[in-house]
Amino acid sequence: MRIPELNNGDLLPLAESFYTIQGEGYNTGKAAFFIRLGGCDVGCSWCDAKETWNPALYPPTPIENIVNEAVKYKAKSIVITGGEPLTYPLDKLCKLLKKERMQIFLETSGSYPLSGIFDWICLSPKKRKPPVGDIHQIASELKVIIEKEEDLIWAEENRAKAAKSTLLYLQPEWSRRAEMVPLIVEYVKNNPAWSISLQTHKYMNIP
Ligand code: SF4
Incomplete structure (x- = not known):
């Protein structure tokens, strides 16, 4: 157990929760309730949830x-995200959600x-914390964020470790999308095992 006061997952530092549409990856376009946990020590320079990095800012929530x-909410889909949600033991939260027959989707760096x-x-x-x-x-x-061309090498290194059934997505880093989209488009045309993921929620101006 990494943070004793959370009582092994009975409490979690909840940054925010909201009902919206999943914007990226395979489940794009589906309604889901998002549970965003505070705390992440990965430190991506382009992180769009930097406010969640310090878990002390968020009250341990039952x-x-x-x-x-x-x-x-009407949708029975849950997205658990962060921050890095695997900072905490999620067994108890998932068990409770499963009792309510929720489908649970996890967004993680796997760190x-x-x-x-x-x-x-x-x-x-x-890369900062594999x-x-x-x-x-x-x-x-597997959803790899592409901020610069070298990230395609990182994508392939991770693809080599993935199961054959794992779906493969390349996603342009939002602030670099103008430069990265043409590069990713060409890459996917030449490497069609990959697909493109876009942060459609940002285009739609929804959370
Ligand atoms: S792993 Fe996710 S939450 Fe953590 S710094 Fe990187 S983008 Fe932000």
Whole structure:
């Protein structure tokens, strides 16, 4: 257990939760309740959730309260994101969500060991703190953020570790999309095992 006051996952530092549309990756376009946990020590320069990095800013929240909010909405899909949600043991939260028959999607860099049960795991590996364990083999999708051309090498290194069934996505880093989209388009045309993921929620101006 990494943070004792969270009582092994009975409490989690909730940064925010909201009902919206998943904007990226395989589940793009689906309505889902997002649970964003505070805390991440990966430190990506282009992170669009830097406000979540310090978990001390977010109150340890009983997981029952989180689930009670989640069940109010029509969609039965949950996205657990962060920050880096695997900083915390997620078994208890997932168990409660499963009791409510929720489908659970995880967004993770894989930089901490996997905990919890998921219907879909999106692994988005980061060079600064690479994935641990065998999460490449378990991931439903591999989503690599492309900020510069060399990141395509990182993408292929991670693809080599993934299972054959893992879906492969390249996603332009938002602030560099004008430069990266043409490069990714050409790359995917030449390497069609990959698909393109765009942050469609940002185009739609939704959270
Ligand atoms: S792993 Fe995710 S939350 Fe953490 S710094 Fe990188 S982009 Fe931000």
